[in-house]
Amino acid sequence: MNIPNTVRIGSVDYAVELSEKPIVLDYKQCNGLIDFSQSKIVLDSKTLEQQQLEITFLHEVMHGMLHDRNLEEQDNEQLVEALAYALHQLIRDNPDIFEEQNMVKMAKLYRENKELISYKENGLEG
Ligand SMILES: [Zn+2]
Known part of the structure; x- marks a missing residue:
């Protein structure tokens, strides 16, 4: 899976930062954090290998989703x-469900090139 530069949770876009420096929260070193006041997620890219980085990203996203819905469980x-591990497994085991189907891709491509296609259908070249 890809870790994006930004992720939208609810209506808020969070910047995703990879940190080379240790992340300390409440006097404890942690793998990542979500900062609601700055709308950002910070991940410890120095100590975590790729899979652990992905799970940590999903962990922070889960905090964000529960926070966005104002659920009591947001700090559980x-x-x-x-949930982070379950979602990580779902994504890894079922990559196809997160990819656009070919027909959807074709339709999008057609819409994007519709103007160009109609020029050619009318014998005109752009
Ligand atoms: Zn947490």
């Missing part, structure tokens, strides 16, 4: 971690 680390 055990639940958030379980």
